[in-house]
Amino acid sequence: MERKLTCIICPLGCELTVQVEDKKVLDIKGNTCPRGKVYAESECINPQRTITSTVRCNDGGLVAVKTDKPIPKDKMTECMAVINKAVATLPVSIGDVIVEDVFGSNIVATQNRK
Amino acid sequence: MRDLVIIGGGPAGMSAAIAAYENGVKDILILERDESLGGILQQCIHNGFGLHKFGEELTGPEYAWKYEAKVRELGIECKLNTMVLDVSEDKVVTATNSEDGIFQIQAKAVILAMGCRERSKGALNIAGSRPAGIYSAGTAQKFVNMKGYLPGKNVVILGSGDIGLIMARRMTLEGAKVHAVCELMPYSGGLARNIEQCLNDFNIPLKLSHTIVKIHGKQRVEGVTIAKVDENRRPIKETEEYIACDTILFSVGLIPENELSKSANVELSGITSGAVVDQDRQTSVEGIFSCGNVLHVHDLVDYVSEEAEIAGKAAVEYINGNKDESVSIPVKTDGKIRYTVPQIITKKKDVSVYFRVSNIYKNVTVKVTDGENVLLSKKRVKVAPGEMESVTLKKEMLENAKELYFSLEEK
Numbered sequence: 001m002e003r004k005l006t007c008i009i010c011p012l013g014c015e016l017t018v019q020v021e022d023k024k025v026l027d028i029k030g031n032t033c034p035r036g037k038v039y040a041e042s043e044c045i046n047p048q049r050t051i052t053s054t055v056r057c058n059d060g061g062l063v064a065v066k067t068d069k070p071i072p073k074d075k076m077t078e079c080m081a082v083i084n085k086a087v088a089t090l091p092v093s094i095g096d097v098i099v100e101d102v103f104g105s106n107i108v109a110t111q112n113r114k
Numbered sequence: 115m116r117d118l119v120i121i122g123g124g125p126a127g128m129s130a131a132i133a134a135y136e137n138g139v140k141d142i143l144i145l146e147r148d149e150s151l152g153g154i155l156q157q158c159i160h161n162g163f164g165l166h167k168f169g170e171e172l173t174g175p176e177y178a179w180k181y182e183a184k185v186r187e188l189g190i191e192c193k194l195n196t197m198v199l200d201v202s203e204d205k206v207v208t209a210t211n212s213e214d215g216i217f218q219i220q221a222k223a224v225i226l227a228m229g230c231r232e233r234s235k236g237a238l239n240i241a242g243s244r245p246a247g248i249y250s251a252g253t254a255q256k257f258v259n260m261k262g263y264l265p266g267k268n269v270v271i272l273g274s275g276d277i278g279l280i281m282a283r284r285m286t287l288e289g290a291k292v293h294a295v296c297e298l299m300p301y302s303g304g305l306a307r308n309i310e311q312c313l314n315d316f317n318i319p320l321k322l323s324h325t326i327v328k329i330h331g332k333q334r335v336e337g338v339t340i341a342k343v344d345e346n347r348r349p350i351k352e353t354e355e356y357i358a359c360d361t362i363l364f365s366v367g368l369i370p371e372n373e374l375s376k377s378a379n380v381e382l383s384g385i386t387s388g389a390v391v392d393q394d395r396q397t398s399v400e401g402i403f404s405c406g407n408v409l410h411v412h413d414l415v416d417y418v419s420e421e422a423e424i425a426g427k428a429a430v431e432y433i434n435g436n437k438d439e440s441v442s443i444p445v446k447t448d449g450k451i452r453y454t455v456p457q458i459i460t461k462k463k464d465v466s467v468y469f470r471v472s473n474i475y476k477n478v479t480v481k482v483t484d485g486e487n488v489l490l491s492k493k494r495v496k497v498a499p500g501e502m503e504s505v506t507l508k509k510e511m512l513e514n515a516k517e518l519y520f521s522l523e524e525k
């Protein structure tokens with residue numbers, strides 16, 4: 001089966017044409033760099049996304065967060081539910097882990113808050 | 115008297131400050147009207163920044179922090195919560211804050227880095243009253259990401275610029291339903307990756323050649339009528355469709371914020387709405403430089419930082435009184451290439467010229483001539499208005515140039 005994908009790894013957004021059979025990638029065309037190939041393989045076999053959002057702090061404010069690794073795409077909604085329940089205790093620095101091990105990734109702060 | 119005053123503490127202002135400091139000018143003052151540095155990046159919490167510059171994917175606040183940390187480490191002075199009111203042609207900067215009241219600073223050089231603002235919805239002609247529930251995408255971004263407040267549950271977005279696409283995903287993740295993104299043009303102004311990961315991932319339809327023809331509701335938005343448009347961008351009556359919604363987001367483009375440039379008598383370009391600059395990002399007023407989104411709208415912050423470094427270095431040369439032999443080579447375009455930055459070359463040295471095209475073109479050659487001879491020709495598989503392009507011209511190429519002419523040749 002032929003699948004058309006848009007590579008989301010960098011702003012170039014190459015159009016990829018992938019041959020897949022039974023969850024096996026046979027051929028990839030259209031990638032400008034090797035990262036596109038890695039993306040196409042992952043997208044066909046186990047699609048993943050990085051989630052960015054905000055978490056409430058104990059003073060009522062917000063701090064921006066992300067998953068430090070991409071998580072399975074079909075877990076995005078569940079991941080958001082975890083993020084929306086979490087409360088961060090101030091102070092928070094960039095890189096601090098707010099919630100551990102959410103679908104194999106940590107939720108980490110991407111902002112400094114005093 | 116100050117050596118260098120920088121107006122705006124966004125990525126452009128911070129990079130310019132760091133570049134100037136590292137090139138020898140230490141007496142620098144950054145004036146920022148917000149309570150923190152970072153500019154608009156503070157509300158852009160999604161990732162996709164810095165791939166070009168740092169080789170890693172950062173979120174907006176993380177990208178901003180790399181620069182803020184450096185500004186602090188170098189001890190560059192910043193006045194926050196300080197609004198600049200006026201800049202004069204002879205580089206007197208008038209500003210105000212609650213501590214110092216209104217004050218004036220004479221600068222040797224000024225860098226304008228005030229960023230851009232969103233085109234307002236008022237500029238759009240849509241029938242119906244103006245009920246509550248209509249926001250620009252950037253305002254919605256601020257509400258959701260900085261205040262934690264979701265502006266609505268059922269959303270239609272007009273315009274497919276990147277901020278609109280990013281907000282479609284953001285609001286969906288926070289539990290809203292985005293019913294459609296309508297784009298007047300037959301193509302999206304946003305990046306392909308954002309259409310994929312912000313719309314396609316969530317099955318949000320992108321309706322190209324569509325617009326909102328009527329907004330329904332008196333107190334609060336109750337719905338919109340959308341329609342397909344013909345080649346002349348006129349709505350086709352038979353294609354009208356009603357969508358119930360409580361919120362409309364506009365993502366119809368950004369425009370440089372140049373009130374201060376005007377007060378300093380800086381010549382502005384009718385095309386970019388930013389200053390006309392030379393290769394050093396110096397404006398028509400000597401010693402006043404411009405960079406970042408106030409100069410022209412960038413889609414990638416990485417290029418903002420790069421441009422600001424050029425301005426920062428050049429300001430140092432100006433302050434130190436280095437005067438190379440100066441020339442005046444205008445850079446012209448054929449219309450398919452909509453504009454270039456710089457618009458004029460005043461020194462013969464290697465120079466990168468950034469440009470945007472006016473439509474989507476496939477399999478084209480970008481040609482640069484000096485009026486007679488072809489200096490450079492580069493093939494591009496695809497160029498689009500949403501994506502900034504660049505070419506580098508070598509010093510030798512400028513040797514006999516009286517003008518530079520940029521054109522796009524289709525096969």
Ligand SMILES: Cc1cc2nc3c(=O)[nH]c(=O)nc-3n(C[C@H](O)[C@H](O)[C@H](O)COP(=O)(O)OP(=O)(O)OC[C@H]3O[C@@H](n4cnc5c(N)ncnc54)[C@H](O)[C@@H]3O)c2cc1C
Binds near residue numbers: 163228231
């Ligand atoms: C709503 C919005 C969302 C965006 N989202 C993205 C995105 O997702 N990805 C992306 O790559 N780009 C995005 N951009 C573009 C982004 O703005 C640029 O990439 C980059 O931030 C531009 O940097 P800058 O320093 O030129 O401007 P800005 O970041 O806008 O910084 C300008 C600074 O100048 C200050 N200022 C302005 N006037 C005055 C004054 N009179 N006195 C004192 N200070 C002043 C402002 O407060 C601000 O801090 C977005 C732009 C907007 C408007």
Ligand code: SF4
Binds near residue numbers: 008011012013014034
């Ligand atoms: S294939 Fe490489 S160059 Fe193309 S979009 Fe993906 S990462 Fe970017």
